[in-house]
Amino acid sequence: QTKQHGRNGYTFYQRQMHENLNNKLTLQNKLRNALKDNEFHLSYQPQINSDSEKIVGIETLLRWQQKELGNIPPSVFIPLAEELGVIVDIERWVLTESCKQRKAWLDSGHDVGRIAINISAIHFNNNLLSSIIAALEASELPAKYLEIEVTESCFIENIEEAKKKLQEIKAHGITIALDDFGTGYSSLSYLTKLSIDTLKIDASFIQKTPENPKDCQLVKTIINMAESLSINIVAEGVENKAQQGFLSNNHCNTHQGFYYYKPADAESLFSQMSPASNSNKLKIVENK
Ligand code: C2E
Ligand code: MG
Numbered sequence: 001q002t003k004q005h006g007r008n009g010y011t012f013y014q015r016q017m018h019e020n021l022n023n024k025l026t027l028q029n030k031l032r033n034a035l036k037d038n039e040f041h042l043s044y045q046p047q048i049n050s051d052s053e054k055i056v057g058i059e060t061l062l063r064w065q066q067k068e069l070g071n072i073p074p075s076v077f078i079p080l081a082e083e084l085g086v087i088v089d090i091e092r093w094v095l096t097e098s099c100k101q102r103k104a105w106l107d108s109g110h111d112v113g114r115i116a117i118n119i120s121a122i123h124f125n126n127n128l129l130s131s132i133i134a135a136l137e138a139s140e141l142p143a144k145y146l147e148i149e150v151t152e153s154c155f156i157e158n159i160e161e162a163k164k165k166l167q168e169i170k171a172h173g174i175t176i177a178l179d180d181f182g183t184g185y186s187s188l189s190y191l192t193k194l195s196i197d198t199l200k201i202d203a204s205f206i207q208k209t210p211e212n213p214k215d216c217q218l219v220k221t222i223i224n225m226a227e228s229l230s231i232n233i234v235a236e237g238v239e240n241k242a243q244q245g246f247l248s249n250n251h252c253n254t255h256q257g258f259y260y261y262k263p264a265d266a267e268s269l270f271s272q273m274s275p276a277s278n279s280n281k282l283k284i285v286e287n288k
């Protein structure tokens with residue numbers, strides 16, 4: 001007998017289920033209103049060239065600061081927004097705000113590469129191109145400053161359809177990054193069939209370098225494969241000097257992670273970039 005009976009006759013599990021369901025319903029209702037309640041904001045995390053230490057791209061990370069519940073992580077609210085069917089509206093807002101921010105940096109002379117925006121598989125399969133075009137028009141940002149980050153989950157349904165969609169997007173001069181590489185369905189044929197521009201090695205593989213020989217070998221193999229296919233590579237979750245050194249020594253020179261910079265709002269990032277010649281060179285903060 002695994003069930004424990006509570007005082008009111010409810011089993012422990014029934015009560016727990018009820019509570020979870022209530023919490024979920026509460027969160028769902030709040031998420032439905034989050035856009036109009038202005039509860040979202042954007043965080044930005046630079047991608048750095050490890051040789052020049054300059055910013056070569058910036059990723060947008062969505063934040064939900066719920067009025068009563070506080071900060072809810074994307075790992076919780078993104079899947080929920082997908083379930084609720086509100087992810088497209090939310091990401092249209094993310095796209096537009098990010099493009100406006102990148103345009104502001106452009107206008108003030110900050111050379112920070114492309115703005116990279118995460119896109120849900122649901123949005124990818126639901127008129128993504130029209131969302132992108134609307135954001136570019138509203139912001140007046142040239143398309144060559146935009147990168148779209150997709151995951152392998154975008155492709156599993158229909159690879160031919162995905163290929164067509166990516167080609168249409170790329171025809172505008174927008175680049176495509178494959179996020180969280182190695183954690184998903186990882187059919188290597190995606191890389192060549194879909195003409196991916198950039199591959200982002202998932203943080204979980206970087207984490208145990210350079211200590212763990214097997215992870216080192218795996219990361220080196222991914223880097224070599226990308227190099228031989230002329231695909232750019234970005235290491236995610238670079239947290240310390242040892243990882244930075246390992247990656248640089250193995251021809252991976254674009255790094256994103258806490259070693260260089262934590263995600264921050266535009267104002268605080270902006271305040272650390274001067275519009276002078278060194279504009280996109282950040283002071284490295286060793287916070288780990
Ligand atoms: P991601 O796209 O792989 O983003 C990188 C995540 O790693 C971010 O987590 C970032 O804060 C975190 N990170 C960066 N550097 C380090 C590091 O050195 N160490 C560690 N441990 N973590 C690091 P975050 O902001 O919690 O976002 C989680 C995920 O949520 C993102 O993973 C992305 O998949 C998703 N996400 C965020 N914004 C959006 C969005 O607008 N749309 C969609 N569909 N997904 C989003
Ligand atoms: Mg990403």
Ligand code: MG
Pocket residue numbers: 179180181200202203236
């Ligand atoms: Mg990632």
Ligand code: MG
Pocket residue numbers: 118151179180
């Ligand atoms: Mg991701």
